[in-house]
Amino acid sequence: MSTPYAKLPAWADYGLIPVINLFVAFVVAGLVVLLVGENPLRAAAVLVEGAFGRGQGIAFTLFYATTFIFSGLSVAVAAHCGLFNIGGEGQGYIAGLGIGIVCLAFDSVLPWWLTFPLAIVAAAAMGALWALIPAYLQAKRGSHIVITTIMFNFIAASVMVYALVGVLKPAGSMAPQTRTFLDGAQLPKLNWVIELFGAKIRSAPFNVSFLLALAMAFLVWVLIWRTRFGYEMRTYGHSPKAARYAGISETRIIIMAMMISGALAGMMALNPTMGDQHNVALDFVSGAGFVGIAVALMGRLHPVGIVLAAILFGMLYQGGAELAFEMPAISRDMIVIIQGLVILFAGALEHMFRPYVQALFASLSPRTVGMEAVKGKGA
Amino acid sequence: MDLFNAIVQVLDSTIRLSVPLLLACLAGLYSERAGVFDIGLEGKMLVGAFAGAAAASVFHSAYLGLGMAILISVAFALIHGFASITHRGNQIVSGVAINFIAAGSTIMLGQAWFQQGGRTPALGSGERFGAVIWPGADALRGVPILGPIYSELISGHSVLVYLAFVAVPFTWWVLFRTRFGLRLRAVGENPAAVDTAGISVAWLRYRALICTGVLTGIAGAYLSMVQNGGFVKDMTAGKGYIALAALIFAKWKPVNAMFACLLFGFLDALSIRLQGTPLPLIGKVPVQFMQALPYVLTVILLAGFIGKAIPPRAGGVPYVKER
Numbered sequence: 160m161s162t163p164y165a166k167l168p169a170w171a172d173y174g175l176i177p178v179i180n181l182f183v184a185f186v187v188a189g190l191v192v193l194l195v196g197e198n199p200l201r202a203a204a205v206l207v208e209g210a211f212g213r214g215q216g217i218a219f220t221l222f223y224a225t226t227f228i229f230s231g232l233s234v235a236v237a238a239h240c241g242l243f244n245i246g247g248e249g250q251g252y253i254a255g256l257g258i259g260i261v262c263l264a265f266d267s268v269l270p271w272w273l274t275f276p277l278a279i280v281a282a283a284a285m286g287a288l289w290a291l292i293p294a295y296l297q298a299k300r301g302s303h304i305v306i307t308t309i310m311f312n313f314i315a316a317s318v319m320v321y322a323l324v325g326v327l328k329p330a331g332s333m334a335p336q337t338r339t340f341l342d343g344a345q346l347p348k349l350n351w352v353i354e355l356f357g358a359k360i361r362s363a364p365f366n367v368s369f370l371l372a373l374a375m376a377f378l379v380w381v382l383i384w385r386t387r388f389g390y391e392m393r394t395y396g397h398s399p400k401a402a403r404y405a406g407i408s409e410t411r412i413i414i415m416a417m418m419i420s421g422a423l424a425g426m427m428a429l430n431p432t433m434g435d436q437h438n439v440a441l442d443f444v445s446g447a448g449f450v451g452i453a454v455a456l457m458g459r460l461h462p463v464g465i466v467l468a469a470i471l472f473g474m475l476y477q478g479g480a481e482l483a484f485e486m487p488a489i490s491r492d493m494i495v496i497i498q499g500l501v502i503l504f505a506g507a508l509e510h511m512f513r514p515y516v517q518a519l520f521a522s523l524s525p526r527t528v529g530m531e532a533v534k535g536k537g538a
Numbered sequence: 539m540d541l542f543n544a545i546v547q548v549l550d551s552t553i554r555l556s557v558p559l560l561l562a563c564l565a566g567l568y569s570e571r572a573g574v575f576d577i578g579l580e581g582k583m584l585v586g587a588f589a590g591a592a593a594a595s596v597f598h599s600a601y602l603g604l605g606m607a608i609l610i611s612v613a614f615a616l617i618h619g620f621a622s623i624t625h626r627g628n629q630i631v632s633g634v635a636i637n638f639i640a641a642g643s644t645i646m647l648g649q650a651w652f653q654q655g656g657r658t659p660a661l662g663s664g665e666r667f668g669a670v671i672w673p674g675a676d677a678l679r680g681v682p683i684l685g686p687i688y689s690e691l692i693s694g695h696s697v698l699v700y701l702a703f704v705a706v707p708f709t710w711w712v713l714f715r716t717r718f719g720l721r722l723r724a725v726g727e728n729p730a731a732v733d734t735a736g737i738s739v740a741w742l743r744y745r746a747l748i749c750t751g752v753l754t755g756i757a758g759a760y761l762s763m764v765q766n767g768g769f770v771k772d773m774t775a776g777k778g779y780i781a782l783a784a785l786i787f788a789k790w791k792p793v794n795a796m797f798a799c800l801l802f803g804f805l806d807a808l809s810i811r812l813q814g815t816p817l818p819l820i821g822k823v824p825v826q827f828m829q830a831l832p833y834v835l836t837v838i839l840l841a842g843f844i845g846k847a848i849p850p851r852a853g854g855v856p857y858v859k860e861r
Contacts, residue, residue, distance in 0.1 A: 191643065191646070194647070194650075195646065195647065195650035195651075196650065243628075243630055243631075245630070245634065292837075296837070296840065296841050300840075300841045300842045301842070302837075302840035302841055302842070303840070303849070305575075305577070305630055306782065306783070306786060306836070306840060307837055307840055309577070309779050309782075310779075310783065310833040310834075310836050310837050310840075311833075311837070313776060313779070313830065313833045314830045314833050314834060314837075317826040317827070317829050317830035317833075318826070318830070320826050321824055321826040321827075325824075449634070449638070452631070452634055453638075456631065488649070488650045489646070489650075490645060490646055490649050490656070492641070492642045492643075492645040492646045492649075492656075493642065493646055494642070495638055495641050495642030495645075496638070496639055496642035496643050496646065497642075498638050498642070499635045499636070499637070499638025499639035499640075499641075499642060500635070500639060502631060502634055502635035502638060503617075503621060503632065503635035503636075503639070506627065506628060506631035506632070506634075506635065507621035507622065507625070507627030507628055507629075507631045507632035507635055508620075508621050508625050508627055508632075509627065510625060510626070510627070511625050
């Protein structure tokens with residue numbers, strides 16, 4: 160996304176401004192806490208303590224972060240191509256169908272390390288497929304990707320309800336979910352890694368899909384900054400006109416980018432299904448696809464930033480649960496507010512404080528920002 | 539006669555179900571015609587519903603509730619304006635943010651203020667909008683065919699229902715017969731031309747968003763104070779997005795919007811009515827299929843298979859004044 164603003168030193172651009180935006184988002188969230196009659200500073204302390212205080216909390220934080228890394232990467236890949244994929248929720252949800260089928264078919268025959276790759280492929284394929292139709296319609300028929308992906312979220316929800324209430328549910332059961340997966344489709348835990356550092360963990364669902372998430376973050380970095388296709392994607396994202404002029408196929412780039420984005424969104428379904436609940440249940444994604452938007456915006460669309468932002472949101476989810484326990488006036492929905500505020504301040508209002516930061520830099524050391532800063536001030 | 543009564547009942551619930559869609563759809567019409575995409579309709583309806591029900595139960599007045607619903611909804615519309623007009627942020631990102639803030643804050647404040655798990659207290663009779671009985675509705679009830687149509691279908695709705703249907707010709711008149719409407723449409727097609735004529739693009743777009751806020755506020759109040767006697771968490775349940783779909787379906791025209799919303803309301807009413815009953819010829823239709831139908835129809839329409847939906851040209855693009 161191009162900016163009409165003057166340049167800042169890189170550390171200010173990628174470090175200072177996101178921190179300011181985040182800080183303002185938390186100050187506003189603090190006001191909400193004040194509004195319900197609690198002390199925001201104590202709330203923050205409880206939240207951080209709950210997320211990082213004990214090994215148990217750290218494991219849960221990383222468990223939540225795993226899902227958010229996938230959904231954040233999904234949003235980022237599409238965004239580099241100038242597309243806003245708001246359909247991660249639906250793509251992840253429908254991927255549960257692929258995972259369910261693979262796990263139910265193979266969990267009694269294969270060990271987990273063979274089921275897992277199959278499930279990855281199935282999840283990615285279903286997610287990519289669910290992104291393919293909106294991508295095709297955007298590329299070929301010019302329908303707006305945001306609207307079609309929203310519609311596909313709802314269609315996915317209907318399909319999954321139909322599948323879980325009717326087809327995938329074991330006979331005689333009332334709950335709208337598949338049967339519990341056997342050992343062959345349960346991912347091993349990674350809790351021992353945290354225990355190496357001396358922490359005690361009773362039980363936490365932190366599992367090997369975290370490693371997959373980190374691998375994907377690396378692959379996304381390679382894809383976007385080290386391959387020809389990534390270069391074409393970024394070109395198209397910056398200026399579709401320039402890309403067309405350079406002979407880059409618009410259809411190919413949109414469809415490929417969206418399918419990769421959909422595949423990443425699909426993979427986020429692995430963590431809650433195979434890693435935690437060991438079944439595919441109704442509404443198991445529970446908003447993680449939308450968290451990806453906040454994560455990607457906060458991470459400035461860079462894999463490293465996304466991993467950090469995902470851990471921050473994992474912390475909010477884990478700490479938020481503790482917070483709701485400690486302060487009954489604050490429910491877990493506080494996280495949803497914070498999520499909204501982060502999207503508002505780090506996304507829609509990302510340039511609000513920029514002119515002030517630039518003015519500050521210009522007055523402190525004019526050389527770092529150059530002459531343009533003076534003109535950029537009025538922006 | 540049984541079939542006839544069933545049809546009247548389905549049509550009656552069609553009207554009830556399409557009113558919130560219609561109000562939200564017209565709300566979206568104002569902002570999108572002015573070149574501001576608004577996927578925050580959902581969130582603004584939700585805060586409207588919460589503020590309306592909360593104020594009505596505290597002040598024991600339906601009209602104060604409605605006023606509060608409009609006020610808070612407009613405030614959220616102005617946040618959207620501040621981000622996307624003043625600071626030229628991404629309009630879609632800002633809309634998503636508003637939906638999240640609305641979803642979280644309504645539950646949290648509801649829980650903190652009323653301690654009923656995110657609900658507001660059930661509204662009494664003076665705190666809700668009651669049904670308006672048209673003259674002679676009871677006397678004519680016995681007349682075959684026309685009686686039920688008059689007394690069930692036309693009479694007996696709340697003020698807000700009639701307001702929603704009056705808003706359709708009114709919106710048409712504002713957009714296509716007033717100077718404000720002409721400018722509003724112009725700012726959505728070619729803001730540079732409006733700017734050249736010496737009219738403030740930002741102020742025009744802000745006014746369009748205020749109209750949006752008023753209408754989403756009424757839509758929210760309808761949900762919590764007419765359809766339901768109080769606020770329940772996430773009570774909009776995607777209606778804001780269906781309204782957005784209806785808006786595209788209607789190709790950004792007020793009268794079409796009414797028909798699109800009635801169609802989506804009808805599908806909803808039908809799916810409730812047909813739950814579990816087999817249809818002749820087709821057999822039993824899964825409820826989920828009927829629920830997904832509005833979305834599928836919108837996707838097909840967007841793909842250009844049922845005529846082409848062309849959005850306002852400057853939609854989604856923040857206006858940068860030349861320097």
